[in-house]
Amino acid sequence: MMQRRYRSILDLKIKESAKALAISDSELACKLTAMGVLPGTMVELVRHSPFGSAYYVKVDGIRFALRAEEAASILLEV
Amino acid sequence: MSEKPVKPLKIALIGNPNSGKSTVFNQLTGLRQKTGNFPGVTVDLKEGNIRLSNGEEAVIIDFPGTYSVYPTSSDEKLVAAVLANPADAFFPDVIVYVADVTNLEKHLLLLTQLLDLGMPVILALNMSDTADTMGIKVNVSKISDEFDVPVVLVSGRTGSNINKLTAEIEKLLKNPVTWKKRPIYRLNETEKQVAETVCLNLDVDNNYRALQLAHHHKWLPFLKDNERAVLATIVQTKDFQLLRSQVDETLDRYDRFTPIVQDTIQKPPLFPNTPTDRIDAILTNKWLGPIIFFAVMMLLFQAIFDWSEYPMTWIEDLFSGLNDVILTTFPTNWFTELLTDGVLAGLAGIMVFVPQIAILFLLVTILEEVGYMARVVFMFDKFMRRFGMNGRSVVALIGGSACAVPAIMSSRTIGNWKERLITILVTPFISCSARIPVYLVLIGLAVPKVKVFWFLSAQTLVFGAMYLLGVVAALASGWVMKRWFRKKETSFLAIELPVYRMPYWKNVWLTLWEKVSAFVLGAGKIILIVSIALWALSRFGPGTAIETARVEASIKADSLHLDSVHTKDYISQRELEASWAGQMGKFIEPAIRPLGYDWKIGIALLTSFAAREVFTGTLAVLYNMGSSESEINDRSDNAAKATLRDKLRREKFRDTGGPVYSLATALSLLVFYALAMQCMSTLAVVRRETGSWKWPTIQFFFMSGLAYLCAWVVYVLFS
Numbered sequence: 001m002m003q004r005r006y007r008s009i010l011d012l013k014i015k016e017s018a019k020a021l022a023i024s025d026s027e028l029a030c031k032l033t034a035m036g037v038l039p040g041t042m043v044e045l046v047r048h049s050p051f052g053s054a055y056y057v058k059v060d061g062i063r064f065a066l067r068a069e070e071a072a073s074i075l076l077e078v
Numbered sequence: 079m080s081e082k083p084v085k086p087l088k089i090a091l092i093g094n095p096n097s098g099k100s101t102v103f104n105q106l107t108g109l110r111q112k113t114g115n116f117p118g119v120t121v122d123l124k125e126g127n128i129r130l131s132n133g134e135e136a137v138i139i140d141f142p143g144t145y146s147v148y149p150t151s152s153d154e155k156l157v158a159a160v161l162a163n164p165a166d167a168f169f170p171d172v173i174v175y176v177a178d179v180t181n182l183e184k185h186l187l188l189l190t191q192l193l194d195l196g197m198p199v200i201l202a203l204n205m206s207d208t209a210d211t212m213g214i215k216v217n218v219s220k221i222s223d224e225f226d227v228p229v230v231l232v233s234g235r236t237g238s239n240i241n242k243l244t245a246e247i248e249k250l251l252k253n254p255v256t257w258k259k260r261p262i263y264r265l266n267e268t269e270k271q272v273a274e275t276v277c278l279n280l281d282v283d284n285n286y287r288a289l290q291l292a293h294h295h296k297w298l299p300f301l302k303d304n305e306r307a308v309l310a311t312i313v314q315t316k317d318f319q320l321l322r323s324q325v326d327e328t329l330d331r332y333d334r335f336t337p338i339v340q341d342t343i344q345k346p347p348l349f350p351n352t353p354t355d356r357i358d359a360i361l362t363n364k365w366l367g368p369i370i371f372f373a374v375m376m377l378l379f380q381a382i383f384d385w386s387e388y389p390m391t392w393i394e395d396l397f398s399g400l401n402d403v404i405l406t407t408f409p410t411n412w413f414t415e416l417l418t419d420g421v422l423a424g425l426a427g428i429m430v431f432v433p434q435i436a437i438l439f440l441l442v443t444i445l446e447e448v449g450y451m452a453r454v455v456f457m458f459d460k461f462m463r464r465f466g467m468n469g470r471s472v473v474a475l476i477g478g479s480a481c482a483v484p485a486i487m488s489s490r491t492i493g494n495w496k497e498r499l500i501t502i503l504v505t506p507f508i509s510c511s512a513r514i515p516v517y518l519v520l521i522g523l524a525v526p527k528v529k530v531f532w533f534l535s536a537q538t539l540v541f542g543a544m545y546l547l548g549v550v551a552a553l554a555s556g557w558v559m560k561r562w563f564r565k566k567e568t569s570f571l572a573i574e575l576p577v578y579r580m581p582y583w584k585n586v587w588l589t590l591w592e593k594v595s596a597f598v599l600g601a602g603k604i605i606l607i608v609s610i611a612l613w614a615l616s617r618f619g620p621g622t623a624i625e626t627a628r629v630e631a632s633i634k635a636d637s638l639h640l641d642s643v644h645t646k647d648y649i650s651q652r653e654l655e656a657s658w659a660g661q662m663g664k665f666i667e668p669a670i671r672p673l674g675y676d677w678k679i680g681i682a683l684l685t686s687f688a689a690r691e692v693f694t695g696t697l698a699v700l701y702n703m704g705s706s707e708s709e710i711n712d713r714s715d716n717a718a719k720a721t722l723r724d725k726l727r728r729e730k731f732r733d734t735g736g737p738v739y740s741l742a743t744a745l746s747l748l749v750f751y752a753l754a755m756q757c758m759s760t761l762a763v764v765r766r767e768t769g770s771w772k773w774p775t776i777q778f779f780f781m782s783g784l785a786y787l788c789a790w791v792v793y794v795l796f797s
Contacts, residue, residue, distance in 0.1 A: 026321035031572055033328045034146035036184035046358075050368045053460040054571060056358070061348045062184060063358075063575035065456035070572050 009071035017044035018076035025073040087136040090170035095143030096576045098204045099176040101234030103140045148324045151493030162290045179203040186335045194261040194286040198254040207233040215344040224338045389433035397426035424609030438480045439593045447581035465553045466560025468497040478508035482760045494569040507552040512691040524744030616659040627656035674743035674793045690756040742796035746789040754785035
């Protein structure tokens with residue numbers, strides 16, 4: 001297996017945080033950066049949504065709800 | 079974009095969602111505000127007036143909350159389109175940029191973009207009260223120096239410094255400086271070439287605005303075809319990568335203003351476990367979250383019915399009192415009838431729903447103000463997406479159980495057009511309060527009064543099943559439409575979950591006032607017109623048909639030796655039969671016969687088209703009830719309903735002689751009334767929200783077609 005250079009919020013455990021490095025999808029990057037999810041900030045996974053597929057995260061103390069695709073696009077430091 | 083007369087001075091209120099913008103707007107304008115209804119625009123903008131010290135009036139426009147000039151929803155597109163077009167009717171003379179001072183590091187992106195567009199801007203740092211309690215120190219004059227804009231530290235909640243803000247607005251209106259030591263963001267080589275070429279070809283004088291035209295050339299509504307073609311060519315020949323450039327620009331802007339924020343704002347360290355975190359640990363918990371949500375919804379549902387009972391009775395009493403006054407003081411002629419049966423009946427039909435709508439909006443606005451709705455969106459997004467909708471749709475569907483009209487208006491918060499459209503189209507399937515009287519009469523007729531379980535009667539079960547049928551129909555049609563509407567548009571969840579706050583009551587009351595008056599004036603107009611038309615249709619007939627029917631009926635009544643009350647009813651029934659409405663009922667009888675309905679039910683169906691609650695009243699008149707419509711509508715008068723039921727039970731088909739109201743017919747009618755689109759006000763509001771008659775037309779035929787089909791299946795199965 002090739003070693004992975006990135007992981008995403010989907011790989012985080014609850015209450016685990018990691019530094020965001022980049023956002024892979026440019027359309028999502030446009031939306032997320034405008035909202036303040038920036039490369040270099042710490043992203044913490046707070047909890048999963050009741051029906052799955054959505055993530056409650058904290059970025060720089062601000063709370064966001066993200067869909068799986070949105071969460072997966074944020075590349076985190078291993 | 080709009081045919082509004084040009085106002086001399088326009089002030090735009092712009093800021094991120096959750097910046098407390100609307101609170102500042104309410105402070106600046108108070109009750110002197112209205113929701114504009116601008117032709118061709120799906121997003122409503124709120125406008126208010128302020129009076130300047132020289133007596134001049136200026137208009138304040140509240141723009142939707144926006145993060146950036148690179149839009150991802152129709153709300154944000156509107157802002158970008160206005161700012162890109164100085165000829166736009168909404169293009170402001172001055173912008174008040176509202177930012178949350180407790181979160182300033184995330185709230186300045188759009189400010190720097192506005193400054194680069196060369197707009198005269200005042201920066202209003204909002205929530206100074208929260209900043210004080212959090213111990214945040216703000217160096218206002220330094221921020222003002224760094225960005226070279228006037229800065230006012232305000233609190234929308236306490237009203238602190240609002241007069242200072244007004245003074246700054248006035249100063250800037252008199253002398254609209256645009257600061258020349260810009261731009262904040264320096265265009266890269268490609269962007270510069272693109273911007274300069276656009277400036278040359280399209281006569282634009284600001285490089286950043288020129289760049290905006292290139293970025294948005296595909297959708298900006300005001301561009302002419304040749305301009306769009308020129309822009310497309312420029313983008314292509316310069317190999318301008320739109321999204322890439324937008325992201326790079328955004329990141330560069332953050333790099334420029336973040337140090338300024340760090341220099342001017344002193345924040346105590348963040349607590350890891352704030353009250354919001356503790357509340358969310360319960361309210362958005364994987365298991366407890368949905369349970370609490372359903373409990374909240376049950377409470378809301380209960381409140382809508384319980385709290386509205388008394389005010390609804392008062393309104394009904396008020397109108398029946400007015401009715402009596404008019405009947406006794408005015409001579410009996412067609413004009414008095416028009417007043418009572420047309421205008422008053424129509425007005426009562428509107429006003430009686432006001433308590434339910436007000437309570438629904440009160441509670442939903444409180445949930446919104448507190449910050450709970452964003453959590454509902456988070457919890458139910460996945461579930462609703464299976465049915466082509468969005469987490470936000472839950473709010474609209476729940477609201478639909480009171481009345482579809484305000485519920486459909488609440489769907490505006492859904493960014494993705496396809497998801498919003500599906501929500502608008504399926505919300506009327508949810509059983510609204512107007513269906514309740516219809517259900518009561520028909521269930522009483524068809525379902526025996528037996529206990530199924532130790533406390534549940536069969537009638538209660540069927541009543542509950544009718545609600546379930548509505549929910550299932552809404553979700554199932556959403557599921558179908560999701561596959562039917564092929565248009566692929568990026569859909570986002572990405573939503574900020576704001577810090578929980580106590581509701582700000584002034585916002586709540588103003589929102590309530592705005593929604594209720596929008597319902598009364600907007601949808602109410604339609605109900606009024608239709609009920610007057612219905613009155614005319616049932617009052618007049620072709621030629622002398624009504625007069626002939628009256629004479630014949632009185633002769634017949636004489637020969638049958640009916641007493642005076644029955645004679646009157648018999649005559650009015652024959653008159654109705656001869657009227658245009660009666661003719662129409664007979665005309666459609668062949669079409670509804672497969673469902674088990676006769677021409678009299680046909681009339682009821684036709685009169686129910688405008689508003690389904692007319693059903694019981696129409697039947698009362700048609701089936702020779704010997705009582706006025708108001709008695710039947712009075713929900714406390716069960717005796718009247720029982721009599722109607724008895725009469726209905728005895729009805730026979732003219733040709734076969736079989737009973738009209740068999741179990742099959744009653745169930746078929748129930749299903750029909752649960753699914754059919756029988757509400758002019760809903761259609762009117764759908765037209766308003768979607769901007770054309772296309773969608774209400776589709777909705778009408780889709781819902782009514784489905785109702786016909788299901789009613790037919792039910793009739794065949796049970797007969």
